[in-house]
Amino acid sequence: MVETAIKIDNVSFKYRNADSFALKRVTFEVAEGEFILLAGFSGSGKSTLLKCLNGLIPHFHAGRFGGTVEIFGESTLESDTPQLAKQVGFVFQNPENQISNLTVEREIAFPLENFGVPKNEIISRVDELVALLNMEEIRYRSPYSISGGEQQLTAIAAALALDPKILVLDEVTAHLSPRSAVHILTLLNELNKKHKKTIIIAEHRLDRCLNFADKLAFLEKGQLKVFGDLQAVFQSKEFPTNMLPKIPSLFLKLDKKIGLLGDKTSTIPLTVDELVATLNNR
Amino acid sequence: MIEFENVFFKYDPKTDYVLNDITFKIDKAEFVAIVGKNGVGKTTLIKHFNGLLKPNDGIVRIDSLDIVKEPISKMASIIGFSFQNPNHQLFAQNVKKELEFGPKNLKIEESVRDATIQNLVDTFQINHLLERSPFELSGGERRLVSIASVLTMNQQILVLDEPTYGQDYRQKKHLGLFLKKLIEEGITVVVVSHDMDFILDFIPRTIVLSNGKIAADGETVKVLSDQTLLQNADLVSPLLLDLCYSLQQIDDTFTTSINEQEVFENILSMLSKKQKMSR
Ligand SMILES: Nc1ncnc2c1ncn2[C@@H]1O[C@H](COP(=O)(O)OP(=O)(O)OP(=O)(O)O)[C@@H](O)[C@H]1O
Ligand SMILES: Nc1ncnc2c1ncn2[C@@H]1O[C@H](COP(=O)(O)OP(=O)(O)OP(=O)(O)O)[C@@H](O)[C@H]1O
Ligand SMILES: [Mg+2]
Numbered sequence: 001m002v003e004t005a006i007k008i009d010n011v012s013f014k015y016r017n018a019d020s021f022a023l024k025r026v027t028f029e030v031a032e033g034e035f036i037l038l039a040g041f042s043g044s045g046k047s048t049l050l051k052c053l054n055g056l057i058p059h060f061h062a063g064r065f066g067g068t069v070e071i072f073g074e075s076t077l078e079s080d081t082p083q084l085a086k087q088v089g090f091v092f093q094n095p096e097n098q099i100s101n102l103t104v105e106r107e108i109a110f111p112l113e114n115f116g117v118p119k120n121e122i123i124s125r126v127d128e129l130v131a132l133l134n135m136e137e138i139r140y141r142s143p144y145s146i147s148g149g150e151q152q153l154t155a156i157a158a159a160l161a162l163d164p165k166i167l168v169l170d171e172v173t174a175h176l177s178p179r180s181a182v183h184i185l186t187l188l189n190e191l192n193k194k195h196k197k198t199i200i201i202a203e204h205r206l207d208r209c210l211n212f213a214d215k216l217a218f219l220e221k222g223q224l225k226v227f228g229d230l231q232a233v234f235q236s237k238e239f240p241t242n243m244l245p246k247i248p249s250l251f252l253k254l255d256k257k258i259g260l261l262g263d264k265t266s267t268i269p270l271t272v273d274e275l276v277a278t279l280n281n282r
Numbered sequence: 283m284i285e286f287e288n289v290f291f292k293y294d295p296k297t298d299y300v301l302n303d304i305t306f307k308i309d310k311a312e313f314v315a316i317v318g319k320n321g322v323g324k325t326t327l328i329k330h331f332n333g334l335l336k337p338n339d340g341i342v343r344i345d346s347l348d349i350v351k352e353p354i355s356k357m358a359s360i361i362g363f364s365f366q367n368p369n370h371q372l373f374a375q376n377v378k379k380e381l382e383f384g385p386k387n388l389k390i391e392e393s394v395r396d397a398t399i400q401n402l403v404d405t406f407q408i409n410h411l412l413e414r415s416p417f418e419l420s421g422g423e424r425r426l427v428s429i430a431s432v433l434t435m436n437q438q439i440l441v442l443d444e445p446t447y448g449q450d451y452r453q454k455k456h457l458g459l460f461l462k463k464l465i466e467e468g469i470t471v472v473v474v475s476h477d478m479d480f481i482l483d484f485i486p487r488t489i490v491l492s493n494g495k496i497a498a499d500g501e502t503v504k505v506l507s508d509q510t511l512l513q514n515a516d517l518v519s520p521l522l523l524d525l526c527y528s529l530q531q532i533d534d535t536f537t538t539s540i541n542e543q544e545v546f547e548n549i550l551s552m553l554s555k556k557q558k559m560s561r
């Protein structure tokens with residue numbers, strides 16, 4: 001049986017100075033090995049929800065918290081944050097906020113040092129990550145004087161350092177060039193498929209994530225409006241048509257005009273290849 | 283007007299040039315995108331516009347002023363600059379004060395200031411954020427406020443580093459349309475971005491940086507359709523073009539387009555043609 005990796009039960013949160021709740025009674029579960037996309041307009045509560053997964057909320061952000069979040073069966077209220085950090089690798093929306101060391105290499109090694117990993121293991125792990133993310137050129141540089149995208153890669157490498165079972169990434173491709181973004185997403189897909197990592201990412205640009213993700217959670221004004229597999233979400237009335245990624249959007253428009261669904265196919269194509277194949281088979 | 287003449291720049295004498303003989307010209311009221319892979323030197327390039335960085339060799343002229351000879355304060359009244367990281371820019375106690383800071387500093391008349399700010403607040407729909415601290419906003423909200431706070435000053439040239447990251451499609455559309463209007467009013471806008479869809483939708487001219495050089499400079503549609511060029515510059519083509527090229531593989535008469543509606547119609551006619559043939 002597949003284990004439940006994340007269990008979010010009736011979670012609400014209001015920031016100290018806010019007038020309204022940023023999260024309102026959110027409930028859903030993520031099984032180990034699932035790849036979840038978190039979508040929603042700016043300000044809908046995506047980052048707030050993600051911060052509940054590594055205990056930043058409620059441990060560090062002042063505010064009113066209700067409900068429970070469990071990581072592999074343990075409530076975040078009971079486990080301490082270092083323990084959570086080992087299980088949940090986290091990349092913040094703004095990579096610069098995560099930087100605190102003098103070189104990129106130290107930045108990646110930092111979580112390992114914190115957990116007292118032996119020196120030689122640290123070195124080989126850093127070697128591995130630098131190669132994996134093509135960071136050779138910036139390895140010995142200061143993380144403060146590298147480009148925006150390079151900082152983002154550094155933050156991703158640091159999040160992978162402890163080989164956590166769960167990866168939480170907030171707008172992780174925002175500063176990446178389209179090709180680096182594809183590289184990172186492909187890498188996440190591999191970690192997910194080959195190494196059974198549970199992955200949850202917040203993204204505005206859904207287009208190039210669709211062939212990797214199992215499910216999509218859509219937040220609106222702090223409420224979870226739809227949660228389910230991509231097919232179900234894109235056919236749901238709760239999901240705004242304007243937010244549909246390009247390929248499904250185009251397909252559904254075609255379907256409306258000339259009826260494609262239910263004819264030879266009952267699934268919405270998600271990628272260029274799938275759409276072309278569907279049209280070709282008609 | 284912005285003019286680069288054989289500009290060379292490196293951060294560290296021991297390394298290669300980040301900008302290696304860059305020459306280009308941007309006219310008044312042009313809307314230009316600068317693209318290129320991570321670390322190629324986009325931010326470095328635009329920091330030369332207002333003298334934040336100075337060329338090791340070559341000349342940068344803004345409105346015929348040589349930036350090396352002008353104080354940064356002078357450039358600030360001509361160029362509005364939005365940094366890649368909004369945290370470098372925000373500092374006021376609330377969003378309203380943040381928006382008022384720039385125009386106050388430039389001693390812009392109060393009525394003009396208030397009208398400009400009101401217009402921005404309406405366009406970007408950020409009324410509900412005015413009393414909030416800029417540090418207690420969501421990522422996208424913060425980015426939007428940091429851009430708005432640059433647009434308050436009515437400068438002749440605007441330089442925006444990655445303005446659309448973290449923005450949802452509504453915010454992007456508001457921003458794109460707003461910038462287009464500024465162009466019509468004679469403002470020059472330069473945008474650094476990885477967001478090929480935004481560029482395709484709104485920005486007519488694109489400059490591609492690669493290996494310290496300008497690899498291409500021209501009409502956006504042409505530049506972003508050139509797959510060899512994109513490949514060499516380590517970029518990828520926009521999804522809609524990918525789709526068109528793939529459709530051409532199954533029907534070589536399929537016409538490519540970057541306009542969603544046109545692609546939609548082209549697919550319809552492709553399908554109806556196919557249906558007739560199979561009858
Ligand atoms: N520290 C804070 N104090 C008070 N309110 C906050 C704070 N951080 C965020 N908020 C508010 O909480 C709501 C949810 O913010 P959150 O950052 O979770 O949104 P988001 O979906 O991640 O948005 P984006 O796509 O712009 O990153 C927003 O209305 C935001 O203004
Ligand atoms: N302050 C600095 N000191 C030394 N090197 C720097 C500094 N800032 C940037 N660099 C280096 O110069 C090169 C160009 O950086 P720049 O920030 O211009 O890239 P960019 O094209 O804006 O990248 P991105 O898309 O990731 O933001 C990179 O190799 C970067 O590491
Ligand atoms: Mg966010």
Ligand SMILES: [Mg+2]
Pocket residue numbers: 147148149324325326366443
């Ligand atoms: Mg940059």
